[in-house]
Amino acid sequence: MAKRTDRGLENREIVLDILMEVLERGSFVHVVLNQALDKYQYLDKADRAFITRLTEGTLEYLIQIDAIINQYSKTKTQKMKPVIRNLLRLSVYQILHMDRVPDSAVCNEAVKLAAKRRFEGLKGFVNGVLRTIAREKGTIAFSEPWLKLSLPQWMYEMWERQYGAETAQAMGRAFLKDKKTTVRCNLQALSRELPGISAEEAWERTAESLREQGAEASPLGDGLFDLSGYDRLEELSAFARGWIQVQDASSAMVGRLAAPKRGDYVIDVCAAPGGKSLHIADLLDGTGMVEARDLTFQKAELIEENIRRCGFENIRAVVMDALWEDEDSVEKADILIADLPCSGLGILGKKPDIKQNMTPEKMKELADLQRQILSVVWRYVKPGGRLIYSTCTVDSMENEENARWFAGNFPFEPVDLRPALEPRFPAESLKEGWIQFLPGIHPMDGFFISVFTRKNG
């Protein structure tokens, strides 16, 4: 079969524009990439896959790529014209990590793109730097582990201090591996169409439907699948009918540890786009109510879209600032989900722009915000009810330190998680009511969960 790589200049120009938006203007990569893929819907699947891989790969390896460019160029990346530095970055990624694209084609396309963007005078510079890197690529090596793993130095060193070098390196390697999307089956949505269907049959029907449309669905157990080989999620019938919801295995653990009982009233104070709220509504099997709150109308609308698609009636989206004291909710919730804004270091593999944007100062601000929100929302839990505090980050200040602070300052006690998580996830911390999932060590995103019960009286 003829080898098909890409549409040359046009695809690379799309990636260049995405990188400009993310790296020069601070936009989120998943947002800009999705907007671009929506705009260029007419492109075929191979072009869209090329654009996605080149964008995400360049951002994942950016720290390493910049070190290489700076080794071979007299002008350092920080001093270059933004268009030129991003053009070099995406070209170096192809030279180092995309074997199917010949290096000569990468250099030629980069030179043409420099000219198209009115940098005629820098064609020789672009060509020279790229051809040198292509020639020398077999000899490039790094001694510093953070450069090898393309992580910010401070981040690597923080993890080395907190978890040791071996675990820090396992995490760094996991972030650079191919990522699959994980989806969870919504039993309620399937039972509405196929009354009486068992959980196992529902998972089987879902997998069949996904495979019929050319997607690969590898079962992970408990109704979760790793999904790959598809183009647009929206085109999959199982998605359009609400049979599946994108949710990582780590995030699905929140619903399981919340252990809702039929009829429970659940408040999720930071819920958009609704992953955990929908899961709990599904576990409630049409009973009870989940109030899924978020800060803005736009965020609540994202939850609303998911509710409509899944057709659930025991969940509603509400616009509410979690910092605002809602007197009407005091002691009303059987379960309160506080899946709070965090530094997101557990999902660096999926959102590699976090490597560029996060700083230790921002992490401190987030840890403070988490404490402020917890100080308000604990009152909504009924005596005897559960509060779950979770984040998608790997940072002891935002996670275990905040969990211990919470247990020490409010009328709650930690739930012993050993019965729920052993023997699969053994950890000393389980008896203290929390677990930190680490990418590369656990088969999921980096994620923190702590579970507490409100004391009676």
Ligand SMILES: C[S@@+](CC[C@H](N)C(=O)[O-])C[C@H]1O[C@@H](n2cnc3c(N)ncnc32)[C@H](O)[C@@H]1O
């Ligand atoms: C980690 S995300 C929640 C993910 C969600 N629980 C899920 O499983 O799909 C954190 C959310 O907190 C929201 N948020 C941030 N500050 C908030 C505030 N003061 N009040 C309510 N929501 C807030 C953000 O808009 C964001 O949607």
